[in-house]
Amino acid sequence: MSRQYIDCREYPSTMNCSVALSADSDKELLEAAVQHAVAIHGHTDSPDLRKQLASLFKPGTPPLKQTQAKAT
Template sequence: MTRKYIDCREFPSEMHCTVAISADSDKELLEAAVQHAVTIHHHADSPELRAQLVTLFHEGTPPAEAPRTA
């Protein structure tokens, strides 16, 4: 099983979020990412948000250094 992650540092925002979330399953990662997006970034939990988040998953673990922004 390959670990996966999503990293807010890849996307510039007014709040300069530095959170990276990793998990062993897509389902677990998606639920944690949705909770973060809704609670911290004030997005609405929707099928569209969930579909977008899945496209941002990476295999492995988040790098220690901030990735270059999009």
């Protein structure tokens, strides 16, 4: 299995979270992402949260800098 990641910088929030998580397995990444979402963002661990987070996984590793989309 290849490395995967999820990056909070891609999802605007009032706290401007800059955490990015990566792991070699989906299971490990999901557990870390759920723990982060619950402890830091105040979400409740649920099957829906887990499904939503897993759908946001991307292959590879997070970029060092997050690029912002320019307004047109």
